[in-house]
Amino acid sequence: MSINEIAKHLKVSKSTVSLVINGKAEQARISQSLAKRILDYVEEIGYKPNALAKSLATGRSNTIGLIVENIGDSFFGPIALYIEEYLRPYGYHVLYSSTLGDLDLARTILTAMVDKKLEGLILAPAMGQEDQVLQLLGSKTPLVIFDRRIPQIPTNYVGTDNYTASKKAVEHLLDRGFSEIGMITIDSEQPQMRDRLRGYHEIVELQQKEKSILTLPYRMVLAERMESIKQFLVDNPQLDALYFSTNYLCVSTLKVVQSLQKDKAYGMLSFDDHELFELLNPTVSCMRQPLEAIAKEVVTTLMTQINNPDAAFRETIIPSDLVIRHSSQ
Amino acid sequence: MSINEIAKHLKVSKSTVSLVINGKAEQARISQSLAKRILDYVEEIGYKPNALAKSLATGRSNTIGLIVENIGDSFFGPIALYIEEYLRPYGYHVLYSSTLGDLDLARTILTAMVDKKLEGLILAPAMGQEDQVLQLLGSKTPLVIFDRRIPQIPTNYVGTDNYTASKKAVEHLLDRGFSEIGMITIDSEQPQMRDRLRGYHEIVELQQKEKSILTLPYRMVLAERMESIKQFLVDNPQLDALYFSTNYLCVSTLKVVQSLQKDKAYGMLSFDDHELFELLNPTVSCMRQPLEAIAKEVVTTLMTQINNPDAAFRETIIPSDLVIRHSSQ
DNA sequence: GTGAAAGCGCTAACAG
DNA sequence: CTGTTAGCGCTTTCAC
DSSP, X not given: OOHHHHHHHHTSOHHXXXXXXXXXXXXXXXXXXXXXXXXXXXXXXXXXXXXXXXXXXXXXXXXXXXXXXXXXXXXXXXXXXXXXHHHGGGTOEEEEEEOTXXXXXXXXXXXXXXXTTOSEEEEOOOTTOHHHHHHHHHTTOOEEEESXXXXXXXXXXXXXXXXXXXXXXXXXXXXXXXXXXEEEEEOTTSHHHHHHHHHHHHHHHHTTOOOEEEEEOSSOOHHHHHHHHHHHHHHOTTOOEEEESSHHHHHHHHHHHHHXXXXXXXXXXXXXXXXXXXXXXXXXXXXXXXXXXXHHHHHHHHHHHHHOTTSOOOEEEEOOEEEOOGGGO | OOHHXXXXXXXXXXXXXXXXXXXXXXXXXXXXXXXXXXXXXXHHXXXXXXXXXXXXXXXXXXXXXXXXXXXXXXXXXXXXXXXXXXXGGGTOEEEEEEOTTOHHHHHHHHHHHHHTTOSXXXXXXXXXXXXXXXXXXXXXXXXXXXXXXXXXXXXXXXXXXXHHHHHHHHHHHHXXXXXXXXXXXXXXXXXXXXXXXXXXXXXXXXXXOOOEXXXXXXXXXXXXXXXXXXXXXXXXXXXXXXXXXXXXXHHHHHHHHHHHTOOOOOEEEEESOOTTGGGSSSOOEEEEOOHHHHHHHHHHHHHHHXXXXXXXXXXXXXXXXXXXXXXXX
């Protein structure tokens, strides 16, 4: 079942078979009849080239690595789907991994992917992975960072305008008459989270209001997270609105509020939309990142670098949209 | 940066280097000092073996293929995450692809994965892919089918008890006093959907009630789907409860009901849970498939076959849990 | 203890 | 037009 056996059986040489199979019969000026004979036999025995051997010989694996925080969540999941779809026309497959925000795991994964000689890497880096990325950059592997930029290191990057969008979000809440706005956020070291937080800081300071911020670690079990949020709400009775740096914090908070059964209604606005936000009562306003556009740009950027390794890095900021629903009215 | 250069530089042979790197120095009785010299140099230049070449030589790619319908949805996304996690201890990586229910695409993807000589395949097959699976079975590639079984073809399989769970769900609705239960389902040819439908049929017939079934195609744009659902509700004013074969149909219906602004409240029960079902008003009852347990069993089954290619096929049915919330009270 | 050599399956010059 | 040859980078057997 190898090219060798085919060659032997047909009494031609390996290279002839290889050329024909790869559609280069024409340009290698191989006779139509011979080509047909080979193709027919290949068809007959159902021969399939070994992609591994091909990759080794050509240096092309036709595979792109995708490293995200959690493939199962409502941000990275759909992004992954879109990335796969946009990559498909180029003939690329996707090898994925979720880091779950764990640095050690993230390092191991990245190392493994580099060793596999993938043709390109799409990475939402974990905190602390900067040095490894820097090193990777030296190796000339095409790379696109997304969602969270690595400050100080110039790379290809695609992400949303976290800072500006965050300011808009908080301003919107203020405009609608809320005056004491608390922010619930996560793992404040991540650049995108920092920027969202910064936006909150700036607007609230501008209004000379009090800041109330709850910062939660990533990877906290739901029950604990809910407990922290509950305490935060209790400790800050003055709050009339809540701003969330990401949607699952909003979801957790909604669960807390529901369990509290107080009838205090907070104004709410979350970064990132959620499929069911428009079904809740009240419906939940959000800053929506355009997932498909981000995925598309990630792929375009990667392809650009693959086809032109020496091109300058490209940074694309894709603005998020404020989606106004009832929770911020 | 290849093993060759290391050998040359150290003036030893390739094989010695290879043995040392792979920790077989001991058994090959290579001197401690030589081994250390090699290891040190490897460390120094930061040498990484080329995984591709290694795979070609050993025939092991350390990669498992995962083919699902949609990696971005709330069923397959989390499943993919769990599969990855359970696979990690074995040193396997995951190459994924979404078929979006498209047969041609599904065939192409499966073919490509087979050519890549992956060490195992986890597959939620598309309709019509039976022949291809049959063929794959002949090739001895370790394979686990999940979510949707292929009738008539014995394979490893992991899934839930669709038929029984569906009966329980409809019975529950009846028990709670609903009497005219409509079912909204999809693409009724898929075995798991058939089974869910069959459960509905059986219970409703047992009660000598009228059946009202709306069958929607997979891959329908949201607006059209909502339109069909709306029409269905209008045409069937007698319905007092709705049973959904999968959660996004329930979500779509909730959107329709919301837009209708009638205050008719349907009893509702959906197959598959959704993160926000417990936040809606009323909270939505469901049949919950234990995602992590399914993923775990998929991996266990696959590993069993990989380690013991001649073992008999293993079929595991993991029961779903009825989660009772307010929508079915 | 160590190294030479063959081979995994394929591609791609280059000769004829 | 077709075949020879030399790799791609690594593993593994078997002499020495």
